[in-house]
Amino acid sequence: MSPPGREIQYTESDVIEVFKHRNDYAEPLTASEVADRLGCSRRTALNKLHDLESETDITSKKVGGRSRVWWIPVRAD
Template sequence: MVDPGRETQYTESDVIEVFRDRTDYAEPLTASEVAEQLGCSRRTALNRLHDLQDETDVTSKKVGGRSRVWWIPVRMDG
């Protein structure tokens, strides 16, 4: 049984799918946008994004005050 008030666990793969399911791979996402797609809190999405940044090629950039955008770089071969 799940404890009341405990949020569903989201894996890093769940977050990666949010990036892969977009039509424009070059568009960065905010943690709020990722949270909306997953149906979780912004804090949960932000935690997963930080984990991914440490362990994969997901990257981020500050875009003002405390705002940050996240993306998976598109590699251009050739």
């Protein structure tokens, strides 16, 4: 019997890979979309996104009552 608890640990690097491997690099994603692509819960994805926002270039914007989208800004040089 396996020990109780989560079997898969998702890292912030896993979340960043979701953003890097998209057809449209500029398209923002919701926490649910990130969760679907990782195969984790929305809450897990949301926690990682909040951590990344405070530590990296990942940015978010509120787009409705409780809706938020996330993206990595594309820099114009």
